[in-house]
Amino acid sequence: MLIKEAIASSWSRRGTLAFIVLTIALSVALLIGVEKVREEVRASFDRSIAGTDLIVGARGGELQLLLYSVFHIGQATRNISWDSYQKIAANRYVEWAEPISLGDSHRGYRVVGAAPSFFEHIRIGRDTALGFSQGAPYKDLYDVVLGAEVAKVLGYQLGEQIVLSHGMGKKSFSDHKDKPFRIVGILAGTGTPVDRSLFVSNEAITAIHVGWEAGVPIAGMQQSAEEVRKLSLTPKDVTAVLVGVKSKLGTFHLQRQINSYRKEPLQAILPGAALQQLWELLRNVESALLIVSACVVVAGLIGMLAVLLTSLSARRRELAIFRAVGARPWHIVFMLVLESALVSLVGALLGLLAAVLGLYLLSPVLEDMGLYLESYYPSWEYLTLLLMIVAAGGLTGIWPGLQAYRLSAADGLSSR
Amino acid sequence: MAAISIEALSFAWAQQSPVIDIPSCSIAAGEMVFLQGPSGSGKSTLLNLMTGMLVPQRGEIRIGDTRLNRLNSVARDRFRADHIGFIFQSLNLLPYLSIEANVQLACRVSKQRRQRAIARFGSVQSACTSLLSSLGLAELVDEKRPVSQLSVGQQQRVAIARALIGAPELIIADEPTSALDTASAQRFVALLQAEVKAADATLILVSHDERLAPQFDRVIQLADINQASKTMGGVYVD
Structure with a gap:
């Protein structure tokens, strides 16, 4: 599977990849932040009426x-x-x-x-x-x-x-x-x-x-x-x-x-039923916010795609060595998919951390706006979200992977 | 039995006249062959044909019993991994892996070479250690010297170890001494030949440096076997 080699390769380019990790982290932090605030607003409204029948x-x-x-x-x-x-x-x-x-x-x-x-x-x-x-x-x-x-x-x-x-x-x-x-x-x-x-x-x-x-x-x-x-x-x-x-x-x-x-x-x-009407009204606004923050994540992934594609020309030597020892096309594709998945994973985890930290630091501002956060920690539901981002990141690596294979096939084993 | 046999082999890049046109050529198992040709004589193309990176338009290229031109691309990759050790002109090593990890890379890709290394030495690790010490690199491994801090000569020797680990039948070296001075180049070739002999493999070393020719059993001038180079009147396209 060449997992060890792929990770070592990515690590050797950590300087460049760090910026992509940062981009993805920021976009994920934004997405989670928006989701969390939305949830907390709902929770806060629910809290206000919970005891009244x-x-x-x-x-x-x-x-x-x-x-x-x-x-x-x-x-x-x-x-x-x-x-x-x-x-x-x-x-x-x-x-x-x-x-x-x-x-x-x-x-x-x-x-x-x-x-x-x-x-x-x-x-x-x-x-x-x-x-x-x-x-x-x-x-x-x-x-x-x-x-x-x-x-x-x-x-x-x-x-x-x-x-x-x-x-x-x-x-x-x-x-x-x-x-x-x-x-x-x-x-x-x-x-x-x-x-x-x-x-x-x-x-x-x-x-x-x-x-x-x-x-x-x-x-x-x-x-x-x-x-x-x-x-x-x-x-x-x-x-x-x-x-x-x-x-x-x-x-x-x-x-x-x-x-x-x-x-x-x-x-x-029934206050709960009336509140439900309010959420119906606000659903479009909520969706719009969610779509905007999802777009930021997509922009992050596109940024990663650009960096991976650009890095390929600098990695031709490396790819030729792998091809010389008989690495198959899927090995090459796998290496790039693994890299993009890893970058997304690290980015997503950092983003999660940044979201928690950001909410903690911003909570006085939010309190001034009348929003009390019950907790800074995202629920387990965000795990699905993070997994989706990592999966999307991995899929993003397929294109550079195929591109890398094409490049290495064209180069052959000639000394360049 | 022939290690490589070529029949009526022809290859041309898209829409161009052939760069390779070899009516017949055969290399016996265990032979040490010096394949000489000036740069641009179609050497690289021939190497890519022999390693299955390129497929000829016509003719046959056989490595051992396998007709390379009949295999699909995945099978050719697998065949290369199992049966061919390749040494580049330079920059053979992945800078982010240790010396040993670079050597073992071939066994990471090919199951067959891994099994052969284990059968002969007990483990891939000891196969690697044994090769590196007979190539005089044991100390560098002990020092855990990063690949980027090796001299060119040392790097090329590590590349020999990687080409030979797991005992592939055919070793192909593409101008492996071009970055070395004459004395080092001759030492390198002697070392390479000793290791290839010990492994019962066949060696094809491609170079334009005729000073190395005397060290080989057989010298093949590419211009003699490649009809394409004649028809082009000495103007080579590579």
């Missing part, structure tokens, strides 16, 4: 409801009544129901109005509860709990006072200046939209909007923070309700009941 909101697009209620993308067109929430909470299939009120913000971060029990019921992934890195859930009306990223980026400490703004946007013009909130808790990082949220009670949302019924403060209707405490602050409506069921079998019964509720147009969605 149903999301109830105003009737409209399923995906829209999922996006504004959990991922804080877009706005609710309508709210649902407190009365409907209470009906849902009392339903026999329901284990827990958490009403959330959206619409306010603090320096670009969303404010979520939610009951203190929200922190007990919401799960990150299958069974990790929300944890506090500092402090505890709110007790007072004007207490606020921060997501990990909010606290980190804005540099807030427990006990500081902050002011919420009406609506979204980093420079909102209407602040709820008269009713400042005190920071009582900071949540541990989760890698979900929770990190980029501020939490206050549903009652607090009502409180800061007293006198804002028209959407802006109306002159003469304002009441001070202390005066507002005396009012009934039970919300009239909420943006959405997150529901956990007692048994998974009840999910569909409950969904049907809510969807056919007559008093108000409600919809209940």
Whole structure:
């Protein structure tokens, strides 16, 4: 088989081959990096909804409801009544129901109005509860709990006072200046939209909007923070309700009941199914990314082809020696296939290493973009990918191999 | 029995007049033949025909009992591996292999030569060691000297070992002394002949250097046997 000789030959040209190894390593690192980030984005989205069985909101697009209620993308067109929430909470299939009120913000971060029990019921992934890195859930009306990223980026400490703004946007013009909130808790990082949220009670949302019924403060209707405490602050409506069921079998019964509720147009969605719609939408984008990175790998292989073909003229002497000792055409082809397969293998392994290292080094940047990597290590599925690249690399060697044979046949054993 | 016999052999490159046209030529087994011809006389073409790298358009070339011109290309490669040891003018060795690995290369390709080496010496390794020491190269092997640091003469001697390992019947050397001075060339030829004799092989040494001729049993002038060179009026195309 002349394996030993082929490897020794490749090793003797390691200086040139190193560049090809590098090219392939870079392309493989890119491919794996893109795949890994794609997977992690999916995992991160899945993590955000894993503990919730149903999301109830105003009737409209399923995906829209999922996006504004959990991922804080877009706005609710309508709210649902407190009365409907209470009906849902009392339903026999329901284990827990958490009403959330959206619409306010603090320096670009969303404010979520939610009951203190929200922190007990919401799960990150299958069974990790929300944890506090500092402090505890709110007790007072004007207490606020921060997501990990909010606290980190804005540099807030427990006990500081902050002011919420009406609506979204980093420079909102209407602040709820008269009713400042005190920071009582900071949540541990989760890698979900929770990190980029501020939490206050549903009652607090009502409180800061007293006198804002028209959407802006109306002159003469304002009441001070202390005066507002005396009012009934039970919300009239909420943006959405997150529901956990007692048994998974009840999910569909409950969904049907809510969807056919007559008093108000409600919809209940299965967050997993709605998320699936999102992935359907994004599939073309994902494919495009994958195709681009696959093209880079192909470009790497073409580069290798060019180098192998160019190297042949310098290897004529070597080929003549092999032919003189009686090496058969397939020996020559095999040597070049082995070389290209080895170069691809080393390139692919280095690329894998570079991808892991690159993700590790880039993880702070990705975290800033809201993507928490669960692990830097690629799964075993990448093994197939790597094997395919090595196989493609080996196949690439066939052409230079045949070319080498033709060259050696033409040269014969003449001294050149 | 003849080691090589040629009958009405003719070869031409595409669309050109023949460069080889040999009505008849025979070399007996065990003979030491000096094949002389100026460069461009068709020597290289003849060597390529004898080693099965080229196929004649007409005529027959027989090595031992085998009609080389009747074999397909894979069979010719295999035949060359099993039965012919070849020595180039220079640069015989693969620079990335050790001296011993270079010698054993022939046995790596040919199973038959591997088996013969084992039958005679017990292992390919000891066949290699024995050849190298009788060629005076044992010390270089012990030093693990890289091939690239050998002198031209030493390299050519390693090439003898590779041509002879596994006892092929026919040894063909193409101008093996052209890079050596006269004294070294004569020593080289003597060494080569001694080894070929010890192996009971046949030697064909091609050269334009007639000073080597006296050392051989038989001298063949290529111009005498090749009709093509006459018809071309001394203008040789190779």
